[in-house]
Amino acid sequence: MKKILIVTTKFPFPLFRGDNLRIYNISNHLSKTNKVDLIYTGTKENFKKKIKFINKIIFIKANKIKRFFYIIYFFMMGKPLRVGYFFSSEMKEKIEAIHNNYDCIIFHSIEGSAFLPNTFKGKKILEMTDLLSKNYLQLFNRLNFFNPKKYLYLLEQFILKRYEKNAVNWFDHVILVSSEDAKYFSSKIILKNKIKIIPIGVKKKKKIYKFNTKNKDIIFIGNINYMPNKIACYEFIEKIMPKLKAYGLNVNFKIIGQTSKLLKFDLNRFHNVKIYNNIKFPEKLCNNAICGIANLSVATGMQFKILEYMSMGLPAIISKKCYGSLNLRKNHDLLVYKNHDEFAQQIIKLNKNKNFSNKLSKNCYKKISKDYTWTKSLKKYNSLI
8 A cells, every 4th residue: 555645736626627527536546555645725625524535635725916926937937827826835845844755646737747846756647637738729729819818828838838848757657648649749768658648537327318309408518617618618509509490409508517607697698508507416417418519629638528428328429629539439439520510410310310319329328338437547547656
């Protein structure tokens, strides 16, 4: 049994975000044969109850004024603004004080890398998961010329790209969920050997999908405050729903996840759009669904929402951008569209064609149960620690 410290700037609750689910399940998996502690920072303590599989939870309160200072400081040092925003000197000092108590430290996401102690002699793992620099470049290309965020994303992308490549040198292992992202790094053997691909998984659920031509719900699961998800939701409302209505299919768009109060208010103004915040069991809202969608135009790594749909046997329609990192068969395990017209036609086909829809549901549920459980996905972690 080894003592493991997990360092994160995002507490693993609520479990509606892919990154939260990722670190929650890593902690749970490793705790079965090891003693796992977790340290996190935030402006407020998110969870005061004990998580049964975590030995000890350490909370370090972040100061909002200091966060602004660190953004400026990190920028002047040529480091990402995002890393500066999540930095805490108090957290850094606490980890320096306790790091010798552990055999292995896992740093969650690129911003967690800033807390690496210089003198730690145990196993150092960076759970990078996705490449944020690729994500930011896509956002730059996607946003309007007059949107000031466009240029902020461009600047941050340049800094992040260099920082991500340098970070590989600081750790024994760097974890990504997609082999496509691994191609981004140097071809030097010594660096390639450090990078490990450990895909995301999903908790197996009861198969809830039942075909019915009266089904009218389209499901989108995710953190809607996250810009790519926000763009995808508005695009479906403004581009796809009118197309479906013109074809005689008047759907209900159910958005399940996290949204700010302002964003929820704005989305609720659209007809046949309903927002559900902080739903513990999203499958309860999917009984009358035609499909789940991942219509992202900005995407890196693997999208957890796709596996979530498939884990309940719900047919999934995804964009070509989301498909690149998946070991799933088009028109067998899920549907992939190239343009808005094809997207709309796929929804209509699922609504009308019973045999096709049921076959897709059966195939996706079987595939997830076989290849994408958390136990199978995270098995490789055992040999790394």
